[in-house]
Amino acid sequence: MSDSSFNRRWAQVIIEVLLRHQVRHVCIAPGSRSAPLTLAAAKSALTCHTHFDERGLGFLALGLAKGSRTPVALIVTSGTAVANLLPAVIEAQLTGERLIVLSADRPPELINCGANQAITQPGIFSHFAHRCDLPRPTPEIDARWLAAALDEAIAAASTGALHVNCPFAEPLYGPEDNAWREWLASLDAWMQQSIPWVTHSAPESHTQQSDWPAWRQKRGVVIAGKMRPEEGAVVARWAATLGWPLLADIQSQTGQPLPCADLWLSSPQAQQQLNQAELVVQFGTRLISKRLLQWQQQARPQQWWLIDALPGRRDPASQPGRRIVSEIGSWINAHPAMAATPWAPTLATLAASIQRQASAAVGNTPEALLAHRLAELLPPDGALFLGNSLLVRLTDALAQLPVGYPVYCNRGASGIDGLIATLSGIQRAQARPMLALLGDISALYDLNSLALLRQLAAPLVLVVINNNGGRIFSLLPTPVSERERFFTLPQSVSFAPAAQMFGLDYQHVAAWASLQQAVEQGFLQQGGTLVEFSVAPDSGAETFARLVAMGATL
Known part of the structure; x- marks a missing residue:
């Protein structure tokens, strides 16, 4: 022994x-x-x-x-x-x-x-x-x-x-x-102490770029990728003070002051304005918008500065400029903005126009309507978790969320595995109400982890958008004759037995008004609620494609 x-x-x-x-x-x-x-x-x-x-x-x-x-x-x-x-x-x-x-x-x-x-x-x-x-x-x-x-x-x-x-x-x-x-x-x-065996010195905070006072007077564009909620609010204020347009990812928590960017970025007017930028300052990475990634590839500003706390290459477009490893808040504190009027007002006009058009266009499409009106479902002082594939793209293109509202995704490898377990861990760490949105295939992939939602410290509502398969492939040039069999893989399942097996409250809805009611009721419960939102298989993808085409004509 x-x-x-x-x-x-x-x-x-x-x-x-x-x-x-x-x-x-x-x-x-x-x-x-x-x-x-x-x-x-x-x-x-x-x-x-x-x-x-x-x-x-x-x-x-x-x-x-x-x-x-x-x-x-x-x-x-x-x-x-x-x-x-x-x-x-x-x-x-x-x-x-x-x-x-x-x-x-x-x-x-x-x-x-x-x-x-x-x-x-x-x-x-x-x-x-x-x-x-x-x-x-x-x-x-x-x-x-x-x-x-x-x-x-x-x-x-x-x-x-x-x-x-x-x-x-x-x-x-x-x-x-x-x-x-x-x-x-x-x-x-x-x-008897609480210190590590050896105390390792932390790196010093980032100092100001010596030529920042000159650059901040030029035409700049700010891109906001994945960052913390408090950083998103700071970046939004900083860009607004400079008068620089802010192209914001749903993960940025900046409030998307120029909403629906994924829809209007490919319009000729937007391209003409953005191509006048002399400096692009990008905070955070892991961008979702295809149109923003395309502009990142073809843009030719004089300099592209990428600020992110993680080391290594973080720019798939390989833009020349400066790669700065720093906490975002620390970097902005060292680089104060100088107040100026917006130099690209056309972008605000485009964003407002496409947002109005999108509001009218999604009216009869529950999946797109959910993305467009997502802010109405968020619990106060809560958090949002978004799955991958079609859902996160719809949300990034259509939603406008409150500034600083916490948004979480698994956008490293952008996989659909382990999403239920991930959101469970986030909520356990924070003990705040959470709204989570996943597709049906993603939920099936991690069905075992519904067991983790049985004991919660705060309400959690998991909405599974059941469009019967991986409908992201409807946006891609997959062969129509083989799409269902090899790509979308419709399973034709109900999640009611899964909720019953793991002891979760369950509701099935098929319309926006019913979804609103189910989510509200879920946040009145202490534990986990699974809401299955059944929608027409390809309606979300088709609406998204129409909106992107509409934005390109502005």
């Missing part, structure tokens, strides 16, 4: 290091080889979350990291349990959320010899995660080494996921006793 006790001591050090790096949540999947880590986490100050599906568990952790803005740990057992975390690890690598994956493993003598549930785990996430491969626990290794090695690995993995592979030899279970207490003695003083 002394071996099981030492495994517990080893795991205890790992958990203590996590706590001192601001980890507050840990997501745990059931498993035997991971028992030392699980038992150590359960005894600690960490908030423990569980899920029976490791793929969903990974996205639950991703959502917790998004909502809390802190690193989140995961504990899984050996074998394919680890492999199921790959989609969430990829998303974290692309969008910067910090995940710390603790994968239990067989000891080296049980690898590549036919032992049960034993695979080669080190490096399983390839370049999508940082690595820290721990040795098999042994008292011959000083506890100070373990604390220092893990501390350094976490500090070095400042964005994305860190994979910590943790081999454990049996026995894994046993009574908790005082065995191996002397091995921990060298950490006694540190364990």
